[in-house]
Amino acid sequence: MLAKKDIPLEYREWNKRWGAPYGFHVDNSQVSLQRFSAKDPERYGPFGFQPTSHTRTLEYPWAYFSADPQPGMRVLDVGGWLSGLQVVLAKQGCEVVNVDPSEDEKWSIGVEKGNDTHAEIHRWFTSMFDVDVTLVTERLQDSDFEANSFDRIFAISVLEHVDQDEAELMVDTMCQLLAPGGLIVLSIDLFLDVKPFGMLDKNVWGRNTDVHALLSRNNLTLECGDPAELCGFPEFDPQRIADRIDEFFIGWNYPVLSQFVTLRKPLG
Template sequence: MLAPKIISNKFTDWNQKHKAPFGSEWWYKFVNSKNRGSNFAWRNRFKIPYLLMQQIGAFGFQHNSQTRIFEYPWCFFATPLEAGMRVLEVGAGASGFQFILAEHGLEVTSVDPLINPSEKVDWLFTSHQFNYLNQAFRGKVNFIQDFLQNAQIESNTYDRVFSISAIEHIPPEEVAPLVKEIARILKPGGFFIATIDLFLDCYPFTAKISNRYGSNISICSLIEASGLRIKVGNPCELYGYPEFKPENIHQQLDEFLVVKDPWEKCLILTQCIILEKVT
């Protein structure tokens, strides 16, 4: 499925409760202003006292796309979550979602190499900064600084694996090994919940293969490589399926959440899938 244009009240309430996806309104306005000290405050955000960080909110320490207005609450409500479940987020970076999961009593592991996804993206974030952020929000997230394929996690370990707009940033040849590893570490009956950007300035919408963030990956190939069963996902709205027609997406843009990236100036939609491990 593609994220819809209309956000439900349930999602809006969740965003307000957790100050998602940008942190407190006053903080977002300040760091995005040209006021004196705003750049300094953003550069030093991982040195702010814990109490102030908590007032800013867990989502206030990473630049997020407007698509996260839908993505974060959708991932949270996509499947039933119960306290004590073991969950893992791939490529979380400084995202607040991992800390909100922990706040709700889930046993959370975050796996991220914390390196630039490409030479075109200036992503500066260290393990020290992650640990500081984690402690500010009660230190409940278990962090593994590595690629998931290298993390040596035991098979059949996790009830849920989340990936929020991360897969499209990795090289296409690494997608299959990643999703196979996700399938391996999921418990039988567990779910992989993912959102994946769909760039309207890249193939199959244009001749351009990629932009500064990545490229459009075949969701059909991803699912086939994983060996997981699709539970939620409309092939007509997922790139790579025969039913997916670029011209149809253009004709239906008014129905979807469409965000214009301020740097790349491209239009971005959000593909959403839930995959289940049946054996």
């Protein structure tokens, strides 16, 4: 389904509690890339250290409540890097693994502190909020996790940043890693300046992923997701989406909608 513009009360309360999606409002605030070097950086909260999109206002709380994380669950956050969601999940009592291969993404904030590697910056971030999250700095499909070993798998606005073939391979891998009865939680950007809406094949952020092709390759149950609102499905009509545009939550800093999908793995 596509995220609607009316934000549920429980989402607003969740955002307020955790400072999502941009971090807490504080006096003399600095931009996110400079906050590690600020005095008392933890005052920004766990969502204050990664530049993000306005659409996360809905994506983060939707993902959390859809997943219903419980203490003891093993959770995989794909492409999580410095997202505050991993902190929230760890504080919920989950065993959290973050897979993010962006080793070349050197952050000046980390270098200033002497933390010039991906892992060191991440370790500093998680320790600031007193949580233990395992970071794996390689592509999901190259990882050596055991099959059926995760109760929940999140990929929040990740798949649109890679090409279609890689996105399909990533979802295939998620399906293999998900435990029976487990849930995959996906948010996928739908760009209004990219085909089938605009003229572009892709923009600076990514492309419009064929969601139908992603999901038709496995036997998981689509629990959340309206085929009429998911790109690539036969029921998806771009003109109908355009005619209903006032219903949907649109990012204020870029013309983009959010597609929401959850997939359940059968117990058998």
